Each structure stands twice: as C-alpha cells, then as structure tokens.
Amino acid sequence: MSDDRTTDGTATAPIVDPARALPHTSRDDYEAAVAQARRAAAAYYAGEQSIDDADYDALYARITASEREHPAWRVADSPTAVVGTPGGDIEHSTPMLSIGNVFNSEGLHDWAAKLDKALGHPATSYSVEPKIDGLAIAARYAEGRLVLIATRGDGHTGEDVTSQARLVAGLPARLSAPVTIEVRGEVYMTDADFAKGCDLRLAHGEPVFANPRSAAAGSLRAQRVYDVPLSFMAYAAHGLPDEHAHSHSASIAYLGTLGVATTAQSSAGLTVCTDIDEVTAAVAALGARRGELGFGIDGVVVKADLTADQAKAGFSTRAPRWGTAYKFPADTRTTKLLRIDVQVGRTGVITPVAVLEPVQVGGVVVTSATLHNFTDLERRDVRAGDTVHVRRAGDVIPEITGAVHEARPVDAEPYSPPVQCPRCGGDIDRGNLRWRCARGRACGEKATLLYYTSRDAMDIEGLGEKILDALLATGHITDAADLYALDVPTLAAMDRLGTVSATNLVGSIAATKARPLSRVLTGLGIRMTGRTLSRRIARHFGTMDAILAATPAEWEQVDGIGSERAAVIIAELAEVAPLIAKLAGHGVNMTEPTGPAVNAAPDSAAGSGLPLRRPDGTPMTVVVTGSVPGLTRNQGNEAVEELGGKSSGSVSAKTDFVVVGDGAGSKATKAADLGLPILDADKFAQLLTAHRTGDHDTATTILHTVARVTQPAA
Structure with a gap:
C-alpha cells in the first residue's frame, strides 16, 4: 500500500x-x-x-x-x-475498454500534447462530462426495443443482467425511434435513492449498503425479492445514424432525443471546449460543484469530441488515446472509528459524533464525522473499533456512511445511546429523529448566552465566560434579556469586578440595544439558521414583527429556505417569542436598517443603486476570504449584503467575484483555478466607504476593475 x-x-x-x-x-x-x-x-x-x-x-x-x-x-x-471482473456469457460487440487517468492539470496538458502528436494537429474540440461513480453496462436495442443488458465484465464478455436492469431509471424499454443501436453508460445510485435503498435493505433484514457505488454494482447483479432504485446515464453509443455520429456531443444529444438519460441532461452537464485551457477550467468548475450534483462522480472524462479525431488517434492495448479521466481526490475513505461521543447543542439537540483515526478525505484531514442521529446510528450498526466509510463530497461535513462489518473486531460492542441528557442529566425527548433535551434551550443556557454575547452576534465587550458563570450561579440572569436589567451596584459587588469595570460592562451591554435585527436573530441561535441566513431573513422582512407574522409560504420566499426549514424556523421562533418580547421590552432594536429593499424582487426598483446589483436587480454572488481592512470576517460578509450582493461561504463557477485579503487560503486558490475575477480586499474596503458616503463615481471605478461583475450569472 x-x-x-x-x-x-x-x-x-x-x-x-x-x-x-x-x-x-x-x-x-x-x-x-x-x-x-x-x-x-x-x-x-x-x-x-x-x-x-x-x-x-x-x-x-x-x-x-x-x-x-x-x-x-x-x-x-x-x-x-x-478490465473489471471475469466475464460472462455475453460477448460485447466491441471491447468495453477502460480509460486512462490523469491527476492534475499538468497531466491533462501532457495527455493533450500526446493526442495532438497522434493526430498530427491540435484536437479540433474536446468534450468534458462527469465520470459517474457506478457500474458500466451495454444495453442493446433492436428496432427501438430493449433486448439485452450486459455488464462490462472483463471488457470482452459480460454477464446478462437484463431482468434486473429493466426498471433502471433513464434506460427506457422502448426508444422514441425504431433504431437498432447499443448504448453504453453507467448504472448508479443517486444520493436520495441510496437512502431509500438502505431503508429497503433494513426492511428485509439485510445490512445497509456501504456506499452508493458498491450498492449500484451489487444491486444490478443480485437476485432479490425487492427492487432497489437505480439510475442510468449514457456516455457512448454504437450504430447511430451517420448524421448523429459526427461527434461525441452530437451522439449524446441524439440519445437524449430517444429518451435515454445522458450526461448532457444531468446536473453536471456536458461541455464542448475548443482548447485544453478551456478544458482545464471546465474540469475545475465541475470539481467545485461535485457535492451539489445529487449523485457521485469520481472525476471528469475528457474526450476528443469529433469522431474523425477519435478514429485517427485510435487505441492503445487497454484504453483509447482520444480520451482520459481526470481523477478527483477520493471523497470516500475508510478509517478506524475510535469512539462515539455525544454532543449537546445550545438548543438542546443531542447528536452522536464519530471520533476517527485521522484520514485524508477529499484533500482534508478528517478526525471526526457526523453520525446524524441515534436512529441512523442503530440502523447502520456502527460500533467503536469498526472500520468505517467516511464521505466528504465538496464542502459537505464529513459523514459516516457505513461500516465494514467483515472487519469488525470480535469484542466490538453495540452502541448504547444515552438514557439521560449528557449535559444536565434531564429527560430526553425522543419524539423526533433528532433527539433533544426535554429542557430545550434551558439545558444549554450558558452556551446560548455565550453565543448571544459573541463577536458575530451581539458582541458584548468585557462579558466573558467567567462573569457569565458567576451571573448564572447567583441567579442574576436566566436568559439574554436579563443582561439588560443588570446595574452597576449588582456587578460591582461580584468578585473581580469593581465599580469601573462594572460601569464599563453596563455601558457595553446597553450599547448593543442599537445592533441591527440581523445581529439579534443571530444571537437567538434559531435552529437551521446561521449568520448569513439571519442577515438574509432580516433584510427580507425588515422587522421582527414581520418575521413573527410571516406565513410558511412567505418564509419560502427567502432565498435558501424551503418548506422543511421554514417549519423548523417557525417553531423555533414560537419557542423564543417570550424572550423576543422581553428583549424588546428592554429597548433592544428589532428592525434592520436596510429593510427589505436589499432582497426586493429583481423587477423592483427597490434594490437599484446598490453596487453589487446587476442591471436586472439580481444580487451578485461574492465570496470574501482573508481579512478586509477595518472589518471582522463576519463584517466582511455583512458588507457584501449591505452593498446589495449575496454573500457565500464557498467558491463555485456561479461566484461573480472573490474578495481576497491577507491570510486567504484555499478559496483564493480555487477562485484562481476557476478563472474567477478577484478584487483586492483594500479596494473592497474602499468600495464600501464610497457606497456609505454616496461617492458613486469611485464605487463605479472600483467595480470596473473587476471583470464580469455587471453581467448576469450564467
């Protein structure tokens, strides 16, 4: 190894x-x-x-x-x-060869140079499409009717899996035209179908699947009394009419018209590029979206697009010279589960967490991963000492997808979930998948108060953990609103606080009454929200009264909030409504200075005049990485939204530009790889100042140094 x-x-x-x-x-x-x-x-x-x-x-x-x-x-x-495994009884019409691999842009350029040499000229064009993480098959159609499906096997012969594969989504029993062709592609599981498949396995007394890739391979070849949901995506075909076979992209487009699911129709898409630099950018863009596709990919396939170029380049003994696969770092690895810890959130939610032997997954060293909830933990039968599959796709939090039960130590004991809240010893509410301390937020009053007073929320200077401990122990406070009732004599009488310190602290607390609504929302710690979404909510509704009165349908108008999240947020707000009223009674501000204009509809004039708005009124997507002069990290994100943009925590092909300051890391690197426009943090700070002072000429000049920001997103 x-x-x-x-x-x-x-x-x-x-x-x-x-x-x-x-x-x-x-x-x-x-x-x-x-x-x-x-x-x-x-x-x-x-x-x-x-x-x-x-x-x-x-x-x-x-x-x-x-x-x-x-x-x-x-x-x-x-x-x-x-190639693959020992073959079966079905001989392939032409060998199903594997494809060569490259692992970086240098390897991609080397492959392109070899292709150009084989052709005697630069390739006319390239196709770029996802490398589906599944099982390769060949499906034969006679006069439009599906007659045979075979696995790749050893590349020359494969197994007949026609009966098992007839229900695969994307592989129709009849085509829309009576053509006789052979379609080749991958059978795979979507992320959603993987979860359904695991539930089906459990319902029939079988262990859950290890991961979507092996689940698809095993399900296609297994004889079961139940059908596991599978999907198909075509990447090639033989026997197409000449008018549809002059290029790979044309062949794939024609398959789509016949009713076959293709890479071009997927969320990943198929891109045709004119040179290898465009290919490199397209590969990076697809890699950045890897975790958002809804299905697994382990790389990108790059091919000479024209059939004539492919024919001239030919094959080696094992793979085509006209194609290669750019392999991504593995997003699933195996490692040892050292133990299972339990954490209690500030809202009382109790979650199991896997502590792992360090392993690099998707370019990041992972030492812990989520186990979602106790029901899921029991369902997957994961135990301390197990070798487990750890998945991290894109920027997703690492998760345990299953255990290698065959490698389980003989002394591994089944996990026993807590019977009482690990933090306060109280009862546990097991009424939902996510268990919660029956005391709810009261269980985590200290954590809740620390979050409320933190820099990213209300930012109360001078109020540290030790002072909060003393205030809670003496009963001077029970919630955030009680902070505003504290006076100098009460604080001065406490250990380590004299009159001067007490006076300063009372002043710091009072000053936070003027904080914007977005800060108050952040400080409340509403489940399924955070700093960015709290700002978005505050700017959408404008006032706390409007937030509390909003219907589920109105909540779903907020960018990033669907029906499930809306239901949780509404329930959370109902729970903290007494605290909100108490805060308002102490004079805490419940309005957002910019009001709802920032999130007005694109055809509204309300957002006009904001630097980070496009001509059609839609917000630009901006990522801030590194430090911006005069601003904290959170204030940098707030500034993007103040300027009319949409702040994002991750770089993708849809990002309009990236603000790069001192200490910028991987986000700046990814932006460069994607060829995204970059704005220096000093200029961003100048843009903010110009906007606040009404100096529109300076703001416009600064924006003109960033290419593409005034154009609608693709």
Missing part, C-alpha cells in the same frame, strides 16, 4: 498516480498486491467494498509501477491487463 504518513503519524492521501508510485521490492509482494486487487474488484462487483477507492487506486498504481520496472513479473490476471 502506498499510504504515506506525516512525521506525526497522520495519514495523508495515498499516491494514486502510477508515475509517482514506487514499485514493489519483490515479486512475491507484487503478486500479493495483484491478488488483493482482484479480491477487491470481486467484492465491489458483489456489492461490498473491502478497501476504499483511494487505497485501490494506490494499489493499482503500485502494481503498474512494478510492471513498468519489472515487465517479466506481469501476470495474466493483473488489473492492468484485465
């Missing part, structure tokens, strides 16, 4: 590029690695996963390096010579 480790023992990402892998030191080690790879492949096609994708890729890379260094070692069943 080529799993590197840092000096402190933390696991890093395995090496998956064969060019960087070290060969085995002995033939026995090489043959053992081949045997392990074949076992892993067999387990995968049976619906299990003995090692994770990154470790398999690393294993494959080292086998490749060994065969390059010692050609005489190569065995007939090496994974470099055999």
Whole structure:
C-alpha cells in the first residue's frame, strides 16, 4: 500500500498516480498486491467494498509501477491487463475498454500534447462530462426495443443482467425511434435513492449498503425479492445514424432525443471546449460543484469530441488515446472509528459524533464525522473499533456512511445511546429523529448566552465566560434579556469586578440595544439558521414583527429556505417569542436598517443603486476570504449584503467575484483555478466607504476593475 504518513503519524492521501508510485521490492509482494486487487474488484462487483477507492487506486498504481520496472513479473490476471471482473456469457460487440487517468492539470496538458502528436494537429474540440461513480453496462436495442443488458465484465464478455436492469431509471424499454443501436453508460445510485435503498435493505433484514457505488454494482447483479432504485446515464453509443455520429456531443444529444438519460441532461452537464485551457477550467468548475450534483462522480472524462479525431488517434492495448479521466481526490475513505461521543447543542439537540483515526478525505484531514442521529446510528450498526466509510463530497461535513462489518473486531460492542441528557442529566425527548433535551434551550443556557454575547452576534465587550458563570450561579440572569436589567451596584459587588469595570460592562451591554435585527436573530441561535441566513431573513422582512407574522409560504420566499426549514424556523421562533418580547421590552432594536429593499424582487426598483446589483436587480454572488481592512470576517460578509450582493461561504463557477485579503487560503486558490475575477480586499474596503458616503463615481471605478461583475450569472 502506498499510504504515506506525516512525521506525526497522520495519514495523508495515498499516491494514486502510477508515475509517482514506487514499485514493489519483490515479486512475491507484487503478486500479493495483484491478488488483493482482484479480491477487491470481486467484492465491489458483489456489492461490498473491502478497501476504499483511494487505497485501490494506490494499489493499482503500485502494481503498474512494478510492471513498468519489472515487465517479466506481469501476470495474466493483473488489473492492468484485465478490465473489471471475469466475464460472462455475453460477448460485447466491441471491447468495453477502460480509460486512462490523469491527476492534475499538468497531466491533462501532457495527455493533450500526446493526442495532438497522434493526430498530427491540435484536437479540433474536446468534450468534458462527469465520470459517474457506478457500474458500466451495454444495453442493446433492436428496432427501438430493449433486448439485452450486459455488464462490462472483463471488457470482452459480460454477464446478462437484463431482468434486473429493466426498471433502471433513464434506460427506457422502448426508444422514441425504431433504431437498432447499443448504448453504453453507467448504472448508479443517486444520493436520495441510496437512502431509500438502505431503508429497503433494513426492511428485509439485510445490512445497509456501504456506499452508493458498491450498492449500484451489487444491486444490478443480485437476485432479490425487492427492487432497489437505480439510475442510468449514457456516455457512448454504437450504430447511430451517420448524421448523429459526427461527434461525441452530437451522439449524446441524439440519445437524449430517444429518451435515454445522458450526461448532457444531468446536473453536471456536458461541455464542448475548443482548447485544453478551456478544458482545464471546465474540469475545475465541475470539481467545485461535485457535492451539489445529487449523485457521485469520481472525476471528469475528457474526450476528443469529433469522431474523425477519435478514429485517427485510435487505441492503445487497454484504453483509447482520444480520451482520459481526470481523477478527483477520493471523497470516500475508510478509517478506524475510535469512539462515539455525544454532543449537546445550545438548543438542546443531542447528536452522536464519530471520533476517527485521522484520514485524508477529499484533500482534508478528517478526525471526526457526523453520525446524524441515534436512529441512523442503530440502523447502520456502527460500533467503536469498526472500520468505517467516511464521505466528504465538496464542502459537505464529513459523514459516516457505513461500516465494514467483515472487519469488525470480535469484542466490538453495540452502541448504547444515552438514557439521560449528557449535559444536565434531564429527560430526553425522543419524539423526533433528532433527539433533544426535554429542557430545550434551558439545558444549554450558558452556551446560548455565550453565543448571544459573541463577536458575530451581539458582541458584548468585557462579558466573558467567567462573569457569565458567576451571573448564572447567583441567579442574576436566566436568559439574554436579563443582561439588560443588570446595574452597576449588582456587578460591582461580584468578585473581580469593581465599580469601573462594572460601569464599563453596563455601558457595553446597553450599547448593543442599537445592533441591527440581523445581529439579534443571530444571537437567538434559531435552529437551521446561521449568520448569513439571519442577515438574509432580516433584510427580507425588515422587522421582527414581520418575521413573527410571516406565513410558511412567505418564509419560502427567502432565498435558501424551503418548506422543511421554514417549519423548523417557525417553531423555533414560537419557542423564543417570550424572550423576543422581553428583549424588546428592554429597548433592544428589532428592525434592520436596510429593510427589505436589499432582497426586493429583481423587477423592483427597490434594490437599484446598490453596487453589487446587476442591471436586472439580481444580487451578485461574492465570496470574501482573508481579512478586509477595518472589518471582522463576519463584517466582511455583512458588507457584501449591505452593498446589495449575496454573500457565500464557498467558491463555485456561479461566484461573480472573490474578495481576497491577507491570510486567504484555499478559496483564493480555487477562485484562481476557476478563472474567477478577484478584487483586492483594500479596494473592497474602499468600495464600501464610497457606497456609505454616496461617492458613486469611485464605487463605479472600483467595480470596473473587476471583470464580469455587471453581467448576469450564467
């Protein structure tokens, strides 16, 4: 295994590029690695996963390096010579070959240079589409009727899975035209269908699936009394009419008209590029959206788009020269679950958390992951000591998707959930999937108060944790509103607080009464909201009265709030309504200075004149990374919205521009990779000042230094 480790023992990402892998030191080690790879492949096609994708890729890379260094070692069943698993009874019309891999933009440019050399000229165009994380199949249609479906198998012959695959979504029983063709593509599970499939398995007394990829492979080849939801996406076809076969993109478009689901129709889409620099940008853009697609991809497939270019470039012994796969870092890894902790949130929600042996997932070292809720934990039968699958797609919080039950230690005990609240010892309300202390917010009064007084919320200077502990212990306060009833004599009588400090603290507390409504909402800690959404809510409704009176339908008009989130927020607001009234009674501000104009409808003139509004009235999406002079991180995001924009915490192809200041990290790098416009933090601070002082000329001049910001988003 080529799993590197840092000096402190933390696991890093395995090496998956064969060019960087070290060969085995002995033939026995090489043959053992081949045997392990074949076992892993067999387990995968049976619906299990003995090692994770990154470790398999690393294993494959080292086998490749060994065969390059010692050609005489190569065995007939090496994974470099055999595609997939042993074949079946169905002979493929043409071999179903695998595709080569690259791992960075340098590798992509090297592949393009080799393609240009094979063609004798630069490729005319390229197609860029998602590499679906599923099981490759070939589906044959005779006069428009589906007659046979076979797995890839060893690339030359595959298994007949026609009966199991007839209900796969996206693979119609009849095409819209009576053509005789063979369609090739991937059978996979969407994220939503993976959850449904796990529930079906449990209902029939079987363990949940390890992950969507192995679930799709196993379900397609298994004979069961129930149907697991599966989907199909085409990436190629043979036998198409000539007028639809002059390019890959045209072939895929024609398949879509026949009723077959294709990569072009998916949320990932298919992009045609004119040069390799455009390809690199398209690959980066798709990688940035990886966690938002609703299904798993492990890379991007790049092909010479024109059929004539493909024919001229030809094939090597194992893969086409005209195509390659840009592999992403694995978003699912396996590691050891050290223990299961329980955390209690400030609103009383009780959650199990997995403490993990450090592992790198998607380029980030992960040491803990969510287990969602206790019902899900029991359903997946995850135990301390297990080898578990850890998933992190895009910017999603790491989660445990399942355990490798075959590798479970014999002494691993089933997890026992808490019978009392771990924080206060009170009863637990188990009425919902997310358990909660029966005392609700009262259980976490200290955590709630700390959050209310924090810099990102009401920012009460001089009120630290020790003073809060003393105030709670003496009964001077029970909630945030009680802070505004404190006086100098009461505080001065406490330990470590004299008259001067007490006077300053009372003044600091009083000053927060003028904070905007968005800060108050943030401080209340409403579930399923945060700083950004609290600002959005405050600017949408304008006043607390309007917020409390809003109907579910009105809540769903707020960007980022759907029906489920609206229901939770409404219930939370009802719960804290007495506290809100108490705060208002102490004179705490309940209005947003900018009012609802910032989130007015695009055709409204209410948002006109704001620098970060497009001509049609829609807000630009802006990411702030690093420090902005004179502003905290939260104030930088608030400034974006004050200027009429939409603040985002993640960089994607839909971002209009990125504000980059001192200390900027990966977001600035991703912005550069995507070719996004960048605005220096100093200029952003000048833009804010110009807007506040009404200096529209300066604001316009600054914005003109940022390309594309005045254009509608794609």
